[in-house]
Amino acid sequence: MFLALDQVGVRYPGATPQKPAVEGVTLTLPKGQIGVLIGPSGCGKTTLLRAIAGLERLHDGRISITGAVLADAGTGLHTPPEARQIGMVFQDYALFPHLSVADNIGFGLNHLKPAQRAQRTREVLDLVGLAHAAKRAPHQLSGGQQQRVALARALAPSPRLLLLDEPFSSLDVDLREHLSQELRGILHETGTTALFVTHDQAEAFAVGDVVGVMHQGRLEQWDEAYTVYHRPATRFVADFIGHGVFAPARITMGPDGPIVHTPLGELSDVGECPLPDAYPGGECEVLLRADDITHDDDAPIKARIERKAFRGASFLYTLRLASGEQVLVHVPSHHDHQVGEWIGIRASVDHVVTFARPAT
Numbered sequence: 022m023f024l025a026l027d028q029v030g031v032r033y034p035g036a037t038p039q040k041p042a043v044e045g046v047t048l049t050l051p052k053g054q055i056g057v058l059i060g061p062s063g064c065g066k067t068t069l070l071r072a073i074a075g076l077e078r079l080h081d082g083r084i085s086i087t088g089a090v091l092a093d094a095g096t097g098l099h100t101p102p103e104a105r106q107i108g109m110v111f112q113d114y115a116l117f118p119h120l121s122v123a124d125n126i127g128f129g130l131n132h133l134k135p136a137q138r139a140q141r142t143r144e145v146l147d148l149v150g151l152a153h154a155a156k157r158a159p160h161q162l163s164g165g166q167q168q169r170v171a172l173a174r175a176l177a178p179s180p181r182l183l184l185l186d187e188p189f190s191s192l193d194v195d196l197r198e199h200l201s202q203e204l205r206g207i208l209h210e211t212g213t214t215a216l217f218v219t220h221d222q223a224e225a226f227a228v229g230d231v232v233g234v235m236h237q238g239r240l241e242q243w244d245e246a247y248t249v250y251h252r253p254a255t256r257f258v259a260d261f262i263g264h265g266v267f268a269p270a271r272i273t274m275g276p277d278g279p280i281v282h283t284p285l286g287e288l289s290d291v292g293e294c295p296l297p298d299a300y301p302g303g304e305c306e307v308l309l310r311a312d313d314i315t316h317d318d319d320a321p322i323k324a325r326i327e328r329k330a331f332r333g334a335s336f337l338y339t340l341r342l343a344s345g346e347q348v349l350v351h352v353p354s355h356h357d358h359q360v361g362e363w364i365g366i367r368a369s370v371d372h373v374v375t376f377a378r379p380a381t
């Protein structure tokens with residue numbers, strides 16, 4: 022395994038001992054893959070990146086790359102950042118304003134002869150599509166171009182691992198989407214192993230081969246993006262990713278396997294669904310995502326529109342069922358119903374996700 026974190030914990034001096042910034046984080050990332058860490062503000066994403074870079078010392082656990090230990094709280098080993106061959110890209114570009122684009126990139130290549138440095142600079146500028154801007158000053162470039170220069174600068178010394186901390190968060194949405202696709206292409210083209218921090222789900226799914234969801238310093242799930250979405254490991258992950266609600270449900274055993282009774286009817290053909298005895302009396306909660314529910318005027322189940330939010334191609338409707346439960350549904354925006362109207366819906370849930378009912 023390329024990058025391996027084993028029970029990593031970080032505490033800031035002076036912080037309450039009971040509340041480490043990062044706690045018990047274990048993950049592995051194969052060479053050439055892109056891992057993404059996502060989670061709410063303050064959950065420890067940046068702290069974890071800084072610990073990998075060597076900018077924070079470990080309180081617990083160890084970090085290694087290709088089996089060589091870089092940091093180990095048990096032995097006190099702490100390889101300094103400059104000896105780790107790890108590159109970093111931050112949110113605020115951090116380019117030197119008085120140096121040209123080419124000189125910004127060449128700055129980290131001092132160990133090379135001038136001709137080699139110039140060649141490597143040209144290579145990485147080509148890679149990010151900015152060969153024409155080599156002589157310009159950073160302020161003559163757009164935000165997106167400056168962030169490409171920052172990426173080129175980080176890639177120039179061919180780091181073993183690239184860490185990116187919300188690199189696109191100060192850019193507008195369209196540009197972010199474009200750059201995240203481009204970034205994925207560049208990282209894969211160069212075979213770069215990278216760990217990327219974001220709080221934007223669309224970006225996490227667009228960039229990541231593996232996605233990790235952090236909450237209060239802990240990594241709640243570290244899995245392929247598809248699995249994180251469709252098989253969330255914890256209630257927090259299910260709640261944090263996508264648009265959905267939890268509704269009361271009951272699991273019984275039918276002739277062909279478990280049946281989940283929900284406010285939207287019975288869900289059968291529920292592969293990997295827990296057996297009824299997983300929960301007392303089979304009573305649980307089922308995750309109903311907006312994309313598990315279809316608007317269908319002929320459906321027998323009706324729900325009243327409480328709120329609607331325009332999302333371009335679709336509306337996100339918040340609906341209330343006659344039984345009192347709330348559900349969310351994406352409806353194509355040419356179906357423009359009014360708040361207060363009753364519309365027909367049906368559930369078409371591919372992956373049934375259930376959790377224990379929270380203690381009251």
Ligand SMILES: Nc1ncnc2c1ncn2[C@@H]1O[C@H](COP(=O)(O)OP(=O)(O)OP(=O)(O)O)[C@@H](O)[C@H]1O
Pocket residue numbers: 033034036042060061062063064065066067068069220
């Ligand atoms: N230098 C510091 N000293 C003390 N506590 C800190 C320091 N930096 C961060 N923290 C605390 O550690 C926790 C994790 O912070 P961190 O910045 O890693 O979170 P984050 O997930 O990156 O947040 P955001 O998405 O807002 O950037 C927070 O409770 C934060 O207040």
